[in-house]
Amino acid sequence: MAARDGRPLVRRLAALAVVPPVRLAVARYAVPPGSPDRAGCDRCGAPVGLDRPLPALGPAARCPACRARIGAPPGVVELALVAAGAVLVLAGGPVAVRAAVAWWLAWAVPSALVDVAVHRLPDRLTWPAAAGTWALLGVAALTGGGPVPWLRATAAGLALGAGFAATTLLLGRRGFGLGDAKLALGVGALLGWYGWPVLVTGLLLSFALSALVGLALLAARRVRWSSHLPFGPFLIAATALTLLLAT
Known part of the structure:
Protein backbone atom coordinates (compact mmCIF):
# COMPACT_ATOMS: atom_id res chain seq x y z
CA MET A 1 0.00 0.00 0.00
CA GLY A 75 3.52 27.40 -18.23
CA VAL A 76 3.20 26.17 -21.82
CA VAL A 77 5.79 23.41 -21.57
CA GLU A 78 4.42 22.31 -18.23
CA LEU A 79 0.86 22.06 -19.57
CA ALA A 80 2.05 20.16 -22.64
CA LEU A 81 3.93 17.67 -20.47
CA VAL A 82 0.89 17.18 -18.25
CA ALA A 83 -1.15 16.37 -21.36
CA ALA A 84 1.57 13.99 -22.58
CA GLY A 85 1.65 12.28 -19.19
CA ALA A 86 -2.13 11.85 -19.28
CA VAL A 87 -1.88 10.22 -22.71
CA LEU A 88 0.80 7.85 -21.45
CA VAL A 89 -1.22 6.86 -18.37
CA LEU A 90 -4.52 6.44 -20.21
CA ALA A 91 -3.13 4.66 -23.26
CA GLY A 92 -2.08 1.56 -21.32
CA GLY A 93 -0.65 -1.47 -23.08
CA PRO A 94 2.49 -3.61 -22.54
CA VAL A 95 5.49 -2.01 -20.87
CA ALA A 96 7.64 -1.99 -24.01
CA VAL A 97 4.90 -0.36 -26.09
CA ARG A 98 4.32 2.26 -23.40
CA ALA A 99 8.07 2.91 -23.39
CA ALA A 100 7.86 3.59 -27.13
CA VAL A 101 4.94 5.95 -26.57
CA ALA A 102 6.80 7.72 -23.75
CA TRP A 103 9.90 8.12 -25.90
CA TRP A 104 7.91 9.54 -28.79
CA LEU A 105 6.01 11.96 -26.54
CA ALA A 106 9.25 13.22 -24.96
CA TRP A 107 10.46 14.37 -28.40
CA ALA A 108 7.05 15.32 -29.77
CA VAL A 109 6.36 18.00 -27.14
CA PRO A 110 9.41 20.18 -27.96
CA SER A 111 8.93 19.46 -31.67
CA ALA A 112 5.40 20.85 -31.58
CA LEU A 113 6.41 23.95 -29.63
CA VAL A 114 9.34 24.69 -31.94
CA ASP A 115 7.14 24.24 -35.02
CA VAL A 116 4.55 26.63 -33.62
CA ALA A 117 7.22 29.22 -32.87
CA VAL A 118 9.29 29.16 -36.08
CA HIS A 119 7.59 26.72 -38.50
CA ARG A 120 10.52 24.33 -38.26
CA LEU A 121 11.02 20.72 -37.19
CA PRO A 122 14.72 20.23 -36.37
CA ASP A 123 16.46 16.98 -37.31
CA ARG A 124 17.81 16.77 -33.76
CA LEU A 125 14.25 16.21 -32.55
CA THR A 126 12.60 14.28 -35.36
CA TRP A 127 15.32 11.70 -36.07
CA PRO A 128 15.75 10.53 -32.44
CA ALA A 129 11.96 10.38 -32.07
CA ALA A 130 11.59 8.10 -35.09
CA ALA A 131 14.65 5.91 -34.42
CA GLY A 132 13.91 5.40 -30.73
CA THR A 133 10.23 4.67 -31.31
CA TRP A 134 11.04 2.10 -33.99
CA ALA A 135 13.69 0.43 -31.81
CA LEU A 136 11.46 0.24 -28.74
CA LEU A 137 8.63 -1.21 -30.80
CA GLY A 138 11.18 -3.81 -31.91
CA VAL A 139 11.75 -4.63 -28.24
CA ALA A 140 7.98 -4.91 -27.81
CA ALA A 141 7.89 -7.38 -30.72
CA LEU A 142 10.65 -9.50 -29.15
CA THR A 143 9.00 -9.53 -25.71
CA GLY A 144 5.59 -10.75 -26.77
CA GLY A 145 4.15 -8.59 -29.52
CA GLY A 146 5.47 -10.76 -32.32
CA PRO A 147 7.01 -9.71 -35.63
CA VAL A 148 3.81 -8.81 -37.51
CA PRO A 149 2.99 -5.54 -35.66
CA TRP A 150 6.63 -4.43 -35.84
CA LEU A 151 6.91 -5.14 -39.56
CA ARG A 152 3.66 -3.28 -40.10
CA ALA A 153 4.94 -0.38 -38.00
CA THR A 154 8.14 -0.28 -40.07
CA ALA A 155 6.22 -0.25 -43.34
CA ALA A 156 3.76 2.35 -42.06
CA GLY A 157 6.52 4.70 -40.90
CA LEU A 158 8.38 4.45 -44.20
CA ALA A 159 5.18 4.84 -46.24
CA LEU A 160 3.97 7.89 -44.32
CA GLY A 161 7.37 9.54 -44.37
CA ALA A 162 7.77 8.90 -48.09
CA GLY A 163 4.28 10.21 -48.78
CA PHE A 164 4.96 13.46 -46.97
CA ALA A 165 8.34 13.84 -48.68
CA ALA A 166 6.74 13.26 -52.08
CA THR A 167 4.46 16.27 -51.59
CA THR A 168 7.56 18.40 -51.00
CA LEU A 169 9.16 17.20 -54.23
CA LEU A 170 5.97 17.55 -56.28
CA LEU A 171 4.39 20.69 -54.79
CA GLY A 172 7.32 22.60 -53.31
CA ARG A 173 6.23 25.06 -50.64
CA ARG A 174 2.60 24.07 -51.13
CA GLY A 175 3.38 20.56 -49.90
CA PHE A 176 4.57 19.31 -46.55
CA GLY A 177 8.09 20.18 -45.46
CA LEU A 178 10.86 17.63 -45.09
CA GLY A 179 10.64 18.19 -41.34
CA ASP A 180 7.04 16.95 -41.47
CA ALA A 181 8.21 13.91 -43.44
CA LYS A 182 10.80 13.05 -40.79
CA LEU A 183 8.22 13.55 -38.04
CA ALA A 184 5.89 11.25 -39.97
CA LEU A 185 8.40 8.39 -39.73
CA GLY A 186 7.85 8.08 -35.97
CA VAL A 187 4.14 8.82 -36.18
CA GLY A 188 3.62 6.17 -38.85
CA ALA A 189 5.56 3.56 -36.89
CA LEU A 190 3.70 4.25 -33.66
CA LEU A 191 0.22 4.23 -35.18
CA GLY A 192 1.08 1.45 -37.61
CA TRP A 193 1.86 -0.82 -34.67
CA TYR A 194 -1.86 -0.81 -33.85
CA GLY A 195 -3.00 -1.40 -37.44
CA TRP A 196 -3.55 0.34 -40.75
CA PRO A 197 -7.04 1.62 -39.79
CA VAL A 198 -5.49 3.34 -36.76
CA LEU A 199 -2.89 5.00 -38.98
CA VAL A 200 -5.58 6.24 -41.37
CA THR A 201 -7.65 7.51 -38.44
CA GLY A 202 -4.72 9.48 -37.08
CA LEU A 203 -3.94 11.01 -40.45
CA LEU A 204 -7.56 12.02 -41.08
CA LEU A 205 -7.83 13.46 -37.59
CA SER A 206 -4.70 15.56 -38.13
CA PHE A 207 -6.18 17.05 -41.31
CA ALA A 208 -9.47 17.69 -39.52
CA LEU A 209 -7.76 19.48 -36.62
CA SER A 210 -5.70 21.56 -39.05
CA ALA A 211 -8.80 22.55 -41.01
CA LEU A 212 -10.81 23.45 -37.90
CA VAL A 213 -8.05 25.59 -36.41
CA GLY A 214 -7.39 27.23 -39.76
CA LEU A 215 -11.04 28.15 -40.20
CA ALA A 216 -11.21 29.48 -36.64
CA LEU A 217 -8.16 31.68 -37.21
CA LEU A 218 -9.61 32.92 -40.50
CA ALA A 219 -12.88 33.78 -38.80
CA ALA A 220 -10.96 35.65 -36.11
CA ARG A 221 -8.89 37.37 -38.83
CA ARG A 222 -5.68 36.11 -37.29
CA VAL A 223 -4.45 34.63 -40.58
CA ARG A 224 -5.10 35.06 -44.30
CA TRP A 225 -6.06 32.47 -46.90
CA SER A 226 -2.48 32.56 -48.15
CA SER A 227 -1.05 31.87 -44.69
CA HIS A 228 0.75 28.59 -44.05
CA LEU A 229 0.07 26.89 -40.73
CA PRO A 230 2.65 24.47 -39.35
CA PHE A 231 1.31 20.94 -39.69
CA GLY A 232 3.55 19.27 -37.13
CA PRO A 233 1.54 20.26 -34.04
CA PHE A 234 -1.69 18.94 -35.60
CA LEU A 235 -0.03 15.66 -36.55
CA ILE A 236 1.34 15.30 -33.02
CA ALA A 237 -1.97 16.16 -31.33
CA ALA A 238 -3.91 13.83 -33.62
CA THR A 239 -1.46 11.01 -32.95
CA ALA A 240 -1.88 11.42 -29.20
CA LEU A 241 -5.68 11.42 -29.51
CA THR A 242 -5.61 8.41 -31.81
CA LEU A 243 -3.48 6.49 -29.30
CA LEU A 244 -6.17 7.06 -26.71
CA LEU A 245 -8.88 5.88 -29.09
CA ALA A 246 -6.86 2.84 -30.16
CA THR A 247 -6.25 1.57 -26.65
Whole structure:
Protein backbone atom coordinates (compact mmCIF):
# COMPACT_ATOMS: atom_id res chain seq x y z
CA MET A 1 0.00 0.00 0.00
CA ALA A 2 2.80 2.41 0.87
CA ALA A 3 4.49 1.90 -2.48
CA ARG A 4 1.22 2.45 -4.30
CA ASP A 5 0.56 5.68 -2.36
CA GLY A 6 3.99 6.97 -3.35
CA ARG A 7 3.47 6.59 -7.09
CA PRO A 8 1.80 9.99 -7.66
CA LEU A 9 4.74 11.72 -5.95
CA VAL A 10 7.25 9.81 -8.07
CA ARG A 11 5.37 10.79 -11.22
CA ARG A 12 5.33 14.45 -10.21
CA LEU A 13 9.05 14.41 -9.50
CA ALA A 14 9.74 12.70 -12.82
CA ALA A 15 7.63 15.32 -14.63
CA LEU A 16 9.53 18.15 -12.92
CA ALA A 17 12.84 16.58 -13.96
CA VAL A 18 11.73 16.52 -17.61
CA VAL A 19 10.76 20.21 -17.72
CA PRO A 20 14.29 21.74 -17.96
CA PRO A 21 15.51 19.52 -20.85
CA VAL A 22 12.32 20.14 -22.81
CA ARG A 23 12.49 23.89 -22.19
CA LEU A 24 16.15 23.88 -23.22
CA ALA A 25 15.30 22.06 -26.46
CA VAL A 26 12.60 24.60 -27.30
CA ALA A 27 14.84 27.55 -26.49
CA ARG A 28 17.78 26.12 -28.41
CA TYR A 29 16.01 25.03 -31.58
CA ALA A 30 13.26 27.66 -31.93
CA VAL A 31 15.37 29.72 -34.33
CA PRO A 32 14.79 30.56 -38.00
CA PRO A 33 15.96 27.97 -40.55
CA GLY A 34 19.65 28.34 -41.28
CA SER A 35 20.40 30.11 -37.99
CA PRO A 36 22.74 28.59 -35.40
CA ASP A 37 21.15 26.98 -32.36
CA ARG A 38 20.47 29.45 -29.54
CA ALA A 39 23.04 29.17 -26.77
CA GLY A 40 21.89 31.99 -24.49
CA CYS A 41 19.67 35.00 -23.98
CA ASP A 42 18.99 36.99 -27.15
CA ARG A 43 19.05 40.25 -25.22
CA CYS A 44 22.12 40.02 -23.00
CA GLY A 45 23.87 36.84 -24.17
CA ALA A 46 23.79 35.14 -20.78
CA PRO A 47 24.37 31.39 -21.33
CA VAL A 48 21.51 29.00 -20.67
CA GLY A 49 22.00 25.32 -19.91
CA LEU A 50 21.10 22.42 -17.67
CA ASP A 51 23.89 23.33 -15.26
CA ARG A 52 21.86 26.43 -14.34
CA PRO A 53 18.25 25.48 -15.00
CA LEU A 54 16.50 28.21 -13.01
CA PRO A 55 14.82 30.52 -13.79
CA ALA A 56 15.39 30.24 -17.56
CA LEU A 57 14.47 26.56 -17.81
CA GLY A 58 11.84 26.58 -15.09
CA PRO A 59 8.21 27.73 -15.25
CA ALA A 60 9.30 31.40 -15.11
CA ALA A 61 11.14 31.06 -18.46
CA ARG A 62 13.20 34.19 -17.77
CA CYS A 63 16.85 35.03 -18.28
CA PRO A 64 18.69 34.92 -14.92
CA ALA A 65 20.58 38.11 -15.84
CA CYS A 66 18.18 40.50 -17.60
CA ARG A 67 14.82 38.74 -16.99
CA ALA A 68 13.98 38.60 -20.70
CA ARG A 69 11.77 35.70 -21.75
CA ILE A 70 13.63 32.67 -23.06
CA GLY A 71 12.00 29.98 -25.17
CA ALA A 72 8.40 28.92 -24.68
CA PRO A 73 6.05 31.17 -22.68
CA PRO A 74 5.67 30.43 -18.95
CA GLY A 75 3.52 27.40 -18.23
CA VAL A 76 3.20 26.17 -21.82
CA VAL A 77 5.79 23.41 -21.57
CA GLU A 78 4.42 22.31 -18.23
CA LEU A 79 0.86 22.06 -19.57
CA ALA A 80 2.05 20.16 -22.64
CA LEU A 81 3.93 17.67 -20.47
CA VAL A 82 0.89 17.18 -18.25
CA ALA A 83 -1.15 16.37 -21.36
CA ALA A 84 1.57 13.99 -22.58
CA GLY A 85 1.65 12.28 -19.19
CA ALA A 86 -2.13 11.85 -19.28
CA VAL A 87 -1.88 10.22 -22.71
CA LEU A 88 0.80 7.85 -21.45
CA VAL A 89 -1.22 6.86 -18.37
CA LEU A 90 -4.52 6.44 -20.21
CA ALA A 91 -3.13 4.66 -23.26
CA GLY A 92 -2.08 1.56 -21.32
CA GLY A 93 -0.65 -1.47 -23.08
CA PRO A 94 2.49 -3.61 -22.54
CA VAL A 95 5.49 -2.01 -20.87
CA ALA A 96 7.64 -1.99 -24.01
CA VAL A 97 4.90 -0.36 -26.09
CA ARG A 98 4.32 2.26 -23.40
CA ALA A 99 8.07 2.91 -23.39
CA ALA A 100 7.86 3.59 -27.13
CA VAL A 101 4.94 5.95 -26.57
CA ALA A 102 6.80 7.72 -23.75
CA TRP A 103 9.90 8.12 -25.90
CA TRP A 104 7.91 9.54 -28.79
CA LEU A 105 6.01 11.96 -26.54
CA ALA A 106 9.25 13.22 -24.96
CA TRP A 107 10.46 14.37 -28.40
CA ALA A 108 7.05 15.32 -29.77
CA VAL A 109 6.36 18.00 -27.14
CA PRO A 110 9.41 20.18 -27.96
CA SER A 111 8.93 19.46 -31.67
CA ALA A 112 5.40 20.85 -31.58
CA LEU A 113 6.41 23.95 -29.63
CA VAL A 114 9.34 24.69 -31.94
CA ASP A 115 7.14 24.24 -35.02
CA VAL A 116 4.55 26.63 -33.62
CA ALA A 117 7.22 29.22 -32.87
CA VAL A 118 9.29 29.16 -36.08
CA HIS A 119 7.59 26.72 -38.50
CA ARG A 120 10.52 24.33 -38.26
CA LEU A 121 11.02 20.72 -37.19
CA PRO A 122 14.72 20.23 -36.37
CA ASP A 123 16.46 16.98 -37.31
CA ARG A 124 17.81 16.77 -33.76
CA LEU A 125 14.25 16.21 -32.55
CA THR A 126 12.60 14.28 -35.36
CA TRP A 127 15.32 11.70 -36.07
CA PRO A 128 15.75 10.53 -32.44
CA ALA A 129 11.96 10.38 -32.07
CA ALA A 130 11.59 8.10 -35.09
CA ALA A 131 14.65 5.91 -34.42
CA GLY A 132 13.91 5.40 -30.73
CA THR A 133 10.23 4.67 -31.31
CA TRP A 134 11.04 2.10 -33.99
CA ALA A 135 13.69 0.43 -31.81
CA LEU A 136 11.46 0.24 -28.74
CA LEU A 137 8.63 -1.21 -30.80
CA GLY A 138 11.18 -3.81 -31.91
CA VAL A 139 11.75 -4.63 -28.24
CA ALA A 140 7.98 -4.91 -27.81
CA ALA A 141 7.89 -7.38 -30.72
CA LEU A 142 10.65 -9.50 -29.15
CA THR A 143 9.00 -9.53 -25.71
CA GLY A 144 5.59 -10.75 -26.77
CA GLY A 145 4.15 -8.59 -29.52
CA GLY A 146 5.47 -10.76 -32.32
CA PRO A 147 7.01 -9.71 -35.63
CA VAL A 148 3.81 -8.81 -37.51
CA PRO A 149 2.99 -5.54 -35.66
CA TRP A 150 6.63 -4.43 -35.84
CA LEU A 151 6.91 -5.14 -39.56
CA ARG A 152 3.66 -3.28 -40.10
CA ALA A 153 4.94 -0.38 -38.00
CA THR A 154 8.14 -0.28 -40.07
CA ALA A 155 6.22 -0.25 -43.34
CA ALA A 156 3.76 2.35 -42.06
CA GLY A 157 6.52 4.70 -40.90
CA LEU A 158 8.38 4.45 -44.20
CA ALA A 159 5.18 4.84 -46.24
CA LEU A 160 3.97 7.89 -44.32
CA GLY A 161 7.37 9.54 -44.37
CA ALA A 162 7.77 8.90 -48.09
CA GLY A 163 4.28 10.21 -48.78
CA PHE A 164 4.96 13.46 -46.97
CA ALA A 165 8.34 13.84 -48.68
CA ALA A 166 6.74 13.26 -52.08
CA THR A 167 4.46 16.27 -51.59
CA THR A 168 7.56 18.40 -51.00
CA LEU A 169 9.16 17.20 -54.23
CA LEU A 170 5.97 17.55 -56.28
CA LEU A 171 4.39 20.69 -54.79
CA GLY A 172 7.32 22.60 -53.31
CA ARG A 173 6.23 25.06 -50.64
CA ARG A 174 2.60 24.07 -51.13
CA GLY A 175 3.38 20.56 -49.90
CA PHE A 176 4.57 19.31 -46.55
CA GLY A 177 8.09 20.18 -45.46
CA LEU A 178 10.86 17.63 -45.09
CA GLY A 179 10.64 18.19 -41.34
CA ASP A 180 7.04 16.95 -41.47
CA ALA A 181 8.21 13.91 -43.44
CA LYS A 182 10.80 13.05 -40.79
CA LEU A 183 8.22 13.55 -38.04
CA ALA A 184 5.89 11.25 -39.97
CA LEU A 185 8.40 8.39 -39.73
CA GLY A 186 7.85 8.08 -35.97
CA VAL A 187 4.14 8.82 -36.18
CA GLY A 188 3.62 6.17 -38.85
CA ALA A 189 5.56 3.56 -36.89
CA LEU A 190 3.70 4.25 -33.66
CA LEU A 191 0.22 4.23 -35.18
CA GLY A 192 1.08 1.45 -37.61
CA TRP A 193 1.86 -0.82 -34.67
CA TYR A 194 -1.86 -0.81 -33.85
CA GLY A 195 -3.00 -1.40 -37.44
CA TRP A 196 -3.55 0.34 -40.75
CA PRO A 197 -7.04 1.62 -39.79
CA VAL A 198 -5.49 3.34 -36.76
CA LEU A 199 -2.89 5.00 -38.98
CA VAL A 200 -5.58 6.24 -41.37
CA THR A 201 -7.65 7.51 -38.44
CA GLY A 202 -4.72 9.48 -37.08
CA LEU A 203 -3.94 11.01 -40.45
CA LEU A 204 -7.56 12.02 -41.08
CA LEU A 205 -7.83 13.46 -37.59
CA SER A 206 -4.70 15.56 -38.13
CA PHE A 207 -6.18 17.05 -41.31
CA ALA A 208 -9.47 17.69 -39.52
CA LEU A 209 -7.76 19.48 -36.62
CA SER A 210 -5.70 21.56 -39.05
CA ALA A 211 -8.80 22.55 -41.01
CA LEU A 212 -10.81 23.45 -37.90
CA VAL A 213 -8.05 25.59 -36.41
CA GLY A 214 -7.39 27.23 -39.76
CA LEU A 215 -11.04 28.15 -40.20
CA ALA A 216 -11.21 29.48 -36.64
CA LEU A 217 -8.16 31.68 -37.21
CA LEU A 218 -9.61 32.92 -40.50
CA ALA A 219 -12.88 33.78 -38.80
CA ALA A 220 -10.96 35.65 -36.11
CA ARG A 221 -8.89 37.37 -38.83
CA ARG A 222 -5.68 36.11 -37.29
CA VAL A 223 -4.45 34.63 -40.58
CA ARG A 224 -5.10 35.06 -44.30
CA TRP A 225 -6.06 32.47 -46.90
CA SER A 226 -2.48 32.56 -48.15
CA SER A 227 -1.05 31.87 -44.69
CA HIS A 228 0.75 28.59 -44.05
CA LEU A 229 0.07 26.89 -40.73
CA PRO A 230 2.65 24.47 -39.35
CA PHE A 231 1.31 20.94 -39.69
CA GLY A 232 3.55 19.27 -37.13
CA PRO A 233 1.54 20.26 -34.04
CA PHE A 234 -1.69 18.94 -35.60
CA LEU A 235 -0.03 15.66 -36.55
CA ILE A 236 1.34 15.30 -33.02
CA ALA A 237 -1.97 16.16 -31.33
CA ALA A 238 -3.91 13.83 -33.62
CA THR A 239 -1.46 11.01 -32.95
CA ALA A 240 -1.88 11.42 -29.20
CA LEU A 241 -5.68 11.42 -29.51
CA THR A 242 -5.61 8.41 -31.81
CA LEU A 243 -3.48 6.49 -29.30
CA LEU A 244 -6.17 7.06 -26.71
CA LEU A 245 -8.88 5.88 -29.09
CA ALA A 246 -6.86 2.84 -30.16
CA THR A 247 -6.25 1.57 -26.65
